[in-house]
Amino acid sequence: MTTATTRRFLPDDLDASKWEQVEPLARALLDRSIGSAGDLDAWLRDRSALDAACSEAGARLYINMTCNTADERASGAYRAYIEEVAPRLKPVAFEMDTKQVEATERLGLTAGAYAVLHRDTKADVDLFREENIPLETRLESLSQDHQTIVGAMTVEFEGETKTIPQMAVYAESTDRALRERAWRATAERRLRDRDRIDAIFDEMVRLRHEVAQNAGFDTFTGFMFAAKHRFDYSPETCYAFHEGVEKELMPLAARFDAMRAEGLGIDELRPWDLSVDPEGGEPLRPFEGGVDLVAKTRRVFEALDPE
Secondary structure (H helix, E strand, O other): OOOHHHHOOOOOOOOOOOHHHHHHHHHHHHHOOOOOHHHHHHHHHHHHHHHHHHHHHHHHHHHHHHHOOOOHHHHHHHHHHHHHHHHHHHHHHHHHHHHHHHHHHHOOOOOHHHHHHHHHHHHHHHHOOOOHHHHHHHHHHHHHHHHHHHHOOEEEEOOEEEEHHHHHHHHHOOOHHHHHHHHHHHHHHHHHOHHHHHHHHHHHHHHHHHHHHHOOOOOHHHHHHHHOOOOOOOHHHHHHHHHHHHHHHHHHHHHHHHHHHHHHOOOOOOHHHOOOOOOOOOOOOOOOHHHHHHHHHHHHHHHHOOO
């Protein structure tokens, strides 16, 4: 629901995918004076509204692109956003972060309700590097290239052309031979684009390492822990957790696998045996296609609360 508070700052007809509409609002925030806690709260609300609008605009373009990666118009609109709007928004966001940190510290509002927000925003200021903007833009473009490759994959199976998501339904079939054929057909199709995908990932690894080094980190892992505001645990904490899972949970998983194999009446589990009901139940088919899924999901939410 759109509230009066949100729309007090943003125009009703704002298209946040257009930089020429976003920039005046961002500049207005940068030019506004903050002299009290009340001023800061109002500024934060308005900035949050603008950030949310920009995030939603980018998300809608991304969703439109992923729904049909062969749609050149949708693909072009998303690429235009990540190459033309996002690179302009990032330095302005850095300016707003800097203004926010300065005001919070000047007003003595770094503790209590402001503590986590101030900590996170200050981390963003410390991490920002102008030279990383084109690298991050290139990373977004590579991600879209990967989406396009994967989205275009189809498999000729059982006399029909199937997308990769459509092939997933066969993994639940009670016919083991059918499951295996479907798994192998899907794997073989993915392997045809292995070199292209590997090249994308290799370049992404190189660019991510460069981004991290520019920000003063030895590894991308350390950079991302700071970028994602993971202050309460460290990579070492995760490694210890991994070791605990390996020691305590993997033996339990192995027992569950043995029970699944017994239930299926086979000696060894294969990749095509992991999704079928081990008790032989037919797979559930609660919806047919995206339109049906959305319609049924809408009915669920309307039953909870129409608004």
